[in-house]
Amino acid sequence: MQSTATNFGSPRRTAGAAVGDFLRYRLGRWIVLLVTAVFAVIVVAPFAWTVSTSMRLPMESFSVPPQWIVLNPDWSNYARVFERIPFFQQILNSFIVTIAVVIGQLFTASLAGYAFARLEFPGRNLLFWLIMATMMIPLQATIIPVFVIISRMGLANTLWGLIIPALPTAFGTFLMRQYFLGVPKDFEEAAIIDGANQLQVFGRVYLPLVTPALAVLAMLVFNGTWNDFFRPLIFINDPYLFTIPLGLNDLKGYMATGSISVVLAGVTMSLIPVVIVYIFGQRYLIEGIMMGGVKG
Amino acid sequence: MSSEAPTAQHNELHTHRSANPFAWLTENTLQGMARRKALLGYLFLAPTMLGILIFTAGPVVFSFVLSLFRWNVFSPPEWVGAANYARMFADSRALTGFWNSFVFVFFAVALQVALGLLLAMILQARMPTWLRYTYRTSFLLPMLMSGAATAIVLGYMLHKEFGAVNYYLGRLGISPIPWLTEPGWAMVSIILSYLWLATGFTMILFIGGLTNISTEILDAADVDGAQGFTRFWHITLPLVSPTLLFAAVTGVIGGLQVFDLPYIMTRGGPGDSTRTAVMVMYESAFKNMEIGYGSTIAVVLFLIILAVTAGQFGLSKRWVFYQ
Secondary structure, three states: HHHHHHHHOOOOOOOOHHHHHHHHOOOHHHHHHHHHHHHHHHHHHHHHHHHHHHHHHHHHHHOOOOOOOOOOOOOOHHHHHHOOOOHHHHHHHHHHHHHHHHHHHHHHHHHHHHHHHOOOOOOOHHHHHHHHHHHHOOOOHHHHHHHHHHHHHHOOOOOHHHHHHHOOOOOOOOHHHHHHHHOOOOOHHHHHHOOOOOOHHHHHHHHHHOOOHHHHHHHHHHHHOOOOOHHHHHHOOHHHHHHHHHHHHHHHHHHOOOOOOHHHHHHHOOOOHHHHHHHHHHHHHHHHHHHHHHOO | OOOHHHHHHHHHHHHHHHHHHOOOHOOOHHHHHHHHHHHHHHHHHHHHHHHHHHHHHHHHHHHHHHHHHHOOOOOOOOEOOOHHHHHHHHOOOHHHHHHHHHHHHHHHHHHHHHHHHHHHHHHOOOHHHHHHHHHHHHHHEEEEHOOHHHHHHHHHHOOOOOOOHHHHHHHEEEEEEEEOOOHHHHHHHHHHHHHHHHHHHHHHHHHHHHOOOHHHHHHHHHHOOOOOOHHHHHHHHHHHHHHHHHHHHHHHHHHHOOHHHHHOOOOOOOOOOOOOOOHHHHHHHHHHHOOOHHHHHHHHHOOOOHHHHHHHHHHHHHHOOOO
């Protein structure tokens, strides 16, 4: 007992004080960590349930208790996804739209961000604040006119209609500008002395130095575009042009009275590309969100 | 002989500036360089400016104009002045939509911010690195799911008779809860699903905010014996208040736009109990083809977002503390 007490630093402490300290510091922390663990399990449970139920026999798919570990996986649900909806085509559509929007936004945002950070021209500050102000405008406030414009351009019910309006980005411009501001100005002077023109200064000197920023923006845009539901719902009505979230909603409708395992197989497959991208880019996704919070 | 002629002409172009209309731009002087940079600036900005003009700034004005017309796309628009606004304030479904959006945003954002801060603080505590990493990844995972997939999966799990949630609650002795089939509970379900989806984002914001607090201040607090709730209330909270403001502002803007969760989980029901303002706008404009009336709801929603955000920034002077 005596030795336990000395562990807390003071030889005059009694055993009672030691127990008190234990309750206050150790036990409290263990309880917090334990409660957090329970909470983490609850948060992850829907993923585990989705994957495990997607492999259950169709007739058992909605029976309780949930079977968390599948001993005899039934893969027929996955095959049936492709029979019910043009799943492969929809995955392809999601890829086309997402990759086009990511590349397009990287292009427009790095150009505009560089202009605001490193090029001097009349009206620069005014234009910058005008663009920043548009970040306040919610998608819903513009969706009806954008749909009218898209229709007049003949782009309603095409993948182009999902891509083109998503290319300009106020947030991306802000993000890229912040990173370009972090690159010292001396680099430009050195490159000019070496005979580079302004275009080369941008493309060969500054752009390679902000690749982390490009990765951050790419991650945020990938996540947002891949998961977008509202815009495709309004712009697209041909199931062969649906993106994945619309396809899943469709699949759920077909399966209203059938097996939910098929729907969950579709959900599981739709998660694979995002999870792969996340494994490689988690760091950038987190950095991007923090950028907004700390510097915004 | 023949190769000399163009060279001579080339030199002449450079020596006599008047002969070259682009000399003001190409001349090898500091002014020439400044002009080239300015031109490049406008060129670099052109795609973004043009895009934002056509697809964001223009449409905001266009929305307002459309809200003054009655238009079903097929026949020409008909000027009705403020009639759409008068109609909206008498339309119980639209008013219910706005009310539902307020209720949703109030609870969703308050809980999202509180929970996000709590989780971020727990992750700051002393623990093995692998445990911290596991916790963080677990809390971030829902962010990868689309709203549509979340609505489908949680909708199944919250099913009254066959859902996993009621099954486990039953094991704890709680009788089945009508999660999606009773008005009050349906709103609770939408809020809980939104929290599942959106809290990871807020948590990262707060991890960023907490990491930014200077350790000197925390050490000073330690020396002064500030602990527990006192320390949280008087030290930590003021120091993360800028992040708190950001999380609240983006939370309200994001929350007022919520659409896919109620659209897929409850279709706005039972009754109109989970029909949000955005859903009413969507149905008016794209289901009933009342473009003008839909635009009216969009404009009012936009003005509400602006007012709430301005209010948050206005009040922030009283409680946000910048280091």
